[in-house]
Amino acid sequence: MKRFSIRGLVILLFVLIAPSGVWAGSDGYVEKLINRQCKSCHRFEGKPTSKFELKAPDMMWSGVKYQSPWLVRWLLGQEDNLYPNSYRWDKSYGFSRKHMILTQEEATLVAAYIEKTYGDSRIKKSFVDMSTFTEMEAGLGAGIFREYSCLGCHQIKDDEGNKIGGPISADLFDAGNRYTLDWWSRFAENPQDFTPHSGEYLADISPRKARHIIGYLMTLGVKDFKYYEPWNSEAFKQADAKRGAKVYKEYCVQCHGVEGKGDGPGAKGLDPKPAVHADLPLADYPEDYLYNLIYYGGKSVGKSPNMPDWGVTLSPQNIADVIAHLRSTFKGE
Ligand code: HEC
Ligand code: HEC
Ligand code: HEC
Numbered sequence: 001m002k003r004f005s006i007r008g009l010v011i012l013l014f015v016l017i018a019p020s021g022v023w024a025g026s027d028g029y030v031e032k033l034i035n036r037q038c039k040s041c042h043r044f045e046g047k048p049t050s051k052f053e054l055k056a057p058d059m060m061w062s063g064v065k066y067q068s069p070w071l072v073r074w075l076l077g078q079e080d081n082l083y084p085n086s087y088r089w090d091k092s093y094g095f096s097r098k099h100m101i102l103t104q105e106e107a108t109l110v111a112a113y114i115e116k117t118y119g120d121s122r123i124k125k126s127f128v129d130m131s132t133f134t135e136m137e138a139g140l141g142a143g144i145f146r147e148y149s150c151l152g153c154h155q156i157k158d159d160e161g162n163k164i165g166g167p168i169s170a171d172l173f174d175a176g177n178r179y180t181l182d183w184w185s186r187f188a189e190n191p192q193d194f195t196p197h198s199g200e201y202l203a204d205i206s207p208r209k210a211r212h213i214i215g216y217l218m219t220l221g222v223k224d225f226k227y228y229e230p231w232n233s234e235a236f237k238q239a240d241a242k243r244g245a246k247v248y249k250e251y252c253v254q255c256h257g258v259e260g261k262g263d264g265p266g267a268k269g270l271d272p273k274p275a276v277h278a279d280l281p282l283a284d285y286p287e288d289y290l291y292n293l294i295y296y297g298g299k300s301v302g303k304s305p306n307m308p309d310w311g312v313t314l315s316p317q318n319i320a321d322v323i324a325h326l327r328s329t330f331k332g333e
Pocket of ligand 1: 037040071082086087102
């Protein structure tokens, strides 16, 4: 039998019969705490302002920026500082390097209050669907992180767990446990809307690449992030080689040739030449390899970029079908 807890029962009864005024009471308590303490450093109202006029990060949108468990941990002092050189690296004043710590009860109440109070109407549901985010996309996102200089100002961890990157702004190696996808996606669209002078590093990026970098950050620090595996999806279970032959004719024959001999009209002048499918045991190639090669193009698997990427053009079903066609037709015999 379960142990009976009088205390639990009393709390339960209290919750059931307490007039809502009691809870407004705890709101009142939290409000005072925020006004007296938090607001001596953070702003909870006002327009985005250069960090060089702030003492601490802005909290106007804090209700939608953080994942609740992270916010509670932060307020309990269980998280390391985010700014390696202190938030105001240009000043020597003030911050004792240890953030103020609340009790468990206060932290829970403050986090709940913040989430209820400090929303931001600019923040909509993200266009990125993490349930379809693949490991290849995370890899491409990691490339963009370097290509767009993110590493120049934000630290992440390398494969051995060492911190790498410039320590000028917030650490991002745990970003996937801290930010909400919706806030981070909107922030990425134009960081200046939140912190002027932070730069517009992603201004010229395509929606597809934006998905890669946004999704990549949401995987950082997440233990055993579950990547989507398209080759285990419904489309692959229903793949049809006959339909795939049609896709092959429309999109592949121009280079790979009608019979897969690498002699299509588009092959001339290409170096390296299109693969001779007729000589390759494509039936034995791993499904994920073929998927990534076709979806993201030759460069994604270390082959020539002259093998185009088809991810934008072909539907998931088209790709599943053309792979079924490759597998049933080319056995390398
Ligand atoms: C003495 C000044 C001070 C007080 C008081 C203070 N903070 Fe902070 N807070 C900071 C600084 C500075 C940082 C950035 C620290 C870092 O990560 O290096 C910070 C960071 C944070 C962050 C993470 C911000 C981010 O980077 O997104 C949150 C959330 C936060 N504080 C909430 C609160 C709340 C809630 C209170 C009141 C209970 C509070 N703070 C009180 C100075 C303060
Ligand atoms: C020249 C330095 C610099 C570069 C390069 C840079 N950032 Fe930032 N980033 C900042 C600054 C400054 C802020 C505002 C926070 C602060 O005051 O440090 C910021 C904020 C952020 C935040 C929100 C941090 C928070 O908790 O509020 C994220 C996420 C972020 N950047 C991601 C990126 C990504 C991804 C790239 C590359 C596309 C990038 N940044 C490139 C300087 C930079
Ligand atoms: C613009 C020409 C072109 C088109 C169109 C093209 N390919 Fe390719 N493909 C190439 C080239 C070039 C290579 C060789 C890359 C290398 O060896 O680095 C290649 C290689 C391949 C390979 C072999 C990869 C390996 O590991 O050896 C496969 C499989 C393949 N393509 C499938 C397709 C499919 C399926 C389509 C149609 C959806 C297609 N290709 C359309 C140019 C093309």
